[in-house]
Amino acid sequence: MLAKRIIPCLDVKDGRVVKGVSFVNLRDAGDPVEVAKVYDEQGADELVFLDITASHEKRKTIIDVVSRTAEQVFMPLTVGGGIKTLEDIRNLLKAGCDKVSINTTAVENPEFIKEASERFGSQCIVVAIDAKRAKGQGSGVKGQEYLQAPMWEVYTHGGRKPTGIDAVKWARKMEEYGAGEILLTSMDRDGTKDGYDIELTKAVSEAVTIPVIASGGAGNLEHLYDGLTKGKADAVLAASIFHYKEYTIREAKEYLRKKGVVVRL
Amino acid sequence: MIAIIDYGVGNLRSVQKAFEKVGHNAIVTSNPKEIENAKAVVLPGVGAFAKCIGNLNEYGLVDVIYKTIKAGKPFLGICLGMQLLFTEGEEFGIHKGLDIIKGRVVRFPATSSNNGPLKVPHMGWNNLIIKKDAPILSDIRNNPFVYFVHSYYCVPEDSSVMAAVTDYGLQFTSTIWKENIYATQFHPEKSQEIGLKILKRFGELS
Numbered sequence: 001m002l003a004k005r006i007i008p009c010l011d012v013k014d015g016r017v018v019k020g021v022s023f024v025n026l027r028d029a030g031d032p033v034e035v036a037k038v039y040d041e042q043g044a045d046e047l048v049f050l051d052i053t054a055s056h057e058k059r060k061t062i063i064d065v066v067s068r069t070a071e072q073v074f075m076p077l078t079v080g081g082g083i084k085t086l087e088d089i090r091n092l093l094k095a096g097c098d099k100v101s102i103n104t105t106a107v108e109n110p111e112f113i114k115e116a117s118e119r120f121g122s123q124c125i126v127v128a129i130d131a132k133r134a135k136g137q138g139s140g141v142k143g144q145e146y147l148q149a150p151m152w153e154v155y156t157h158g159g160r161k162p163t164g165i166d167a168v169k170w171a172r173k174m175e176e177y178g179a180g181e182i183l184l185t186s187m188d189r190d191g192t193k194d195g196y197d198i199e200l201t202k203a204v205s206e207a208v209t210i211p212v213i214a215s216g217g218a219g220n221l222e223h224l225y226d227g228l229t230k231g232k233a234d235a236v237l238a239a240s241i242f243h244y245k246e247y248t249i250r251e252a253k254e255y256l257r258k259k260g261v262v263v264r265l
Numbered sequence: 266m267i268a269i270i271d272y273g274v275g276n277l278r279s280v281q282k283a284f285e286k287v288g289h290n291a292i293v294t295s296n297p298k299e300i301e302n303a304k305a306v307v308l309p310g311v312g313a314f315a316k317c318i319g320n321l322n323e324y325g326l327v328d329v330i331y332k333t334i335k336a337g338k339p340f341l342g343i344c345l346g347m348q349l350l351f352t353e354g355e356e357f358g359i360h361k362g363l364d365i366i367k368g369r370v371v372r373f374p375a376t377s378s379n380n381g382p383l384k385v386p387h388m389g390w391n392n393l394i395i396k397k398d399a400p401i402l403s404d405i406r407n408n409p410f411v412y413f414v415h416s417y418y419c420v421p422e423d424s425s426v427m428a429a430v431t432d433y434g435l436q437f438t439s440t441i442w443k444e445n446i447y448a449t450q451f452h453p454e455k456s457q458e459i460g461l462k463i464l465k466r467f468g469e470l471s
Binding site: 001002003004005040045067070071074075076093094095096097098118119120121122123124180181209210211234235264 | 454
């Protein structure tokens with residue numbers, strides 16, 4: 001049986017992990033390779049590096065991070081953030097990256113996803129969708145009535161720019177254009193630790209026939225379970241619950257297995 | 266020295282690093298002479314079937330693949346590198362493969378055998394159900410998880426070449442063994458310790 005995947009995500013800026021990772025026995029909590037090794041030992045199924053480097057000149061550093069990680073960690077690596085050209089993708093793949101996650105560039109130029117998937121194969125093209133509930137439309141806020149079916153709007157530029165695009169329709173379009181996977185982040189839930197937006201996750205998972213990774217809001221192990229079962233996600237991505245050693249990946253998987261979810265242990 | 270065939274597609278560094286990790290020297294090369302002189306040869310690959318076959322021709326690497334196999338050297342196809350060994354593939358139209366293993370490469374159905382929707386690509390960790398004691402699997406026990414990412418799978422005409430199968434909607438061939446030819450639909454270089462064990466064994470065959 002295909003196992004549900006648990007994917008830790010590392011924010012990398014100028015070649016260093018930011019947002020803080022606190023493991024015991026870690027020589028250097030800022031070195032992505034060191035952190036990747038810990039997650040590898042804990043049994044992570046994949047690793048996502050989110051490159052939040054602002055300046056273009058420093059973009060090369062993520063290539064170096066990937067190639068140093070790929071020398072020591074033998075599991076799938078995904079890089080997201082700032083990917084604009086086919087050359088960017090080629091350089092990352094050559095360095096040892098397996099998949100790239102594309103958000104803003106996909107919205108600005110959907111044809112790019114077509115070109116990229118034809119050139120490199122759908123399996124390595126992940127489309128990242130940052131989605132936010134449109135106001136007054138089933139916003140999920142306590143006390144506020146659902147005016148109509150929930151609708152989520154796609155945002156770009158790291159969540160700063162609304163696009164007016166419906167997230168569920170967008171996911172479907174990206175699948176048509178050759179995306180091999182959707183990385184779906186709820187902006188309403190991101191950082192809240194209130195759990196994934198289950199309605200959003202389920203709506204997108206059911207709308208497409210490619211795998212969906214739920215992201216944004218995981219605060220405990222039950223949230224992971226809900227994302228995979230009620231949300232019908234194929235994988236769950238989390239950052240802080242693993243970084244601050246609230247749970248190890250292994251603990252998360254043992255919990256899920258006990259509840260009947262197929263995981264790789 | 267193990268030669269990893271470079272024909273302009275995919276992530277070859279990971280394959281090379283994985284071999285080095287388990288103590289086997291490996292080079293990434295598109296030079297037919299170097300490939301011919303290697304003690305064992307690996308054909309990796311990701312992307313589309315037609316493009317990969319096109320590239321192998323363009324790079325002038327088809328002959329050296331046949332030569333290697335004829336010479337009895339250990340040969341390993343990984344993922345698309347496994348699919349290319351077959352007679353034909355149906356990705357973006359019917360395309361001729363290398364025809365080293367008789368059979369076809371077909372797309373996963375949209376629904377599984379119990380009529381549930383099947384997500385394609387088959388992406389992630391799934392079990393290897395071992396059917397035959399292939400030398401590269403000799404250290405592997407208990408149907409371990411290995412890492413897959415593919416939308417098409419191989420259907421060999423002769424089921425005796427199937428060394429392992431995997432369940433995804435249906436049961437498909439995930440490892441091939443025929444004389445000196447080995448092939449895995451999964452990525453051993455991305456399958457942590459299990460994958461490294463397989464690559465270690467492969468390197469020891471020559």
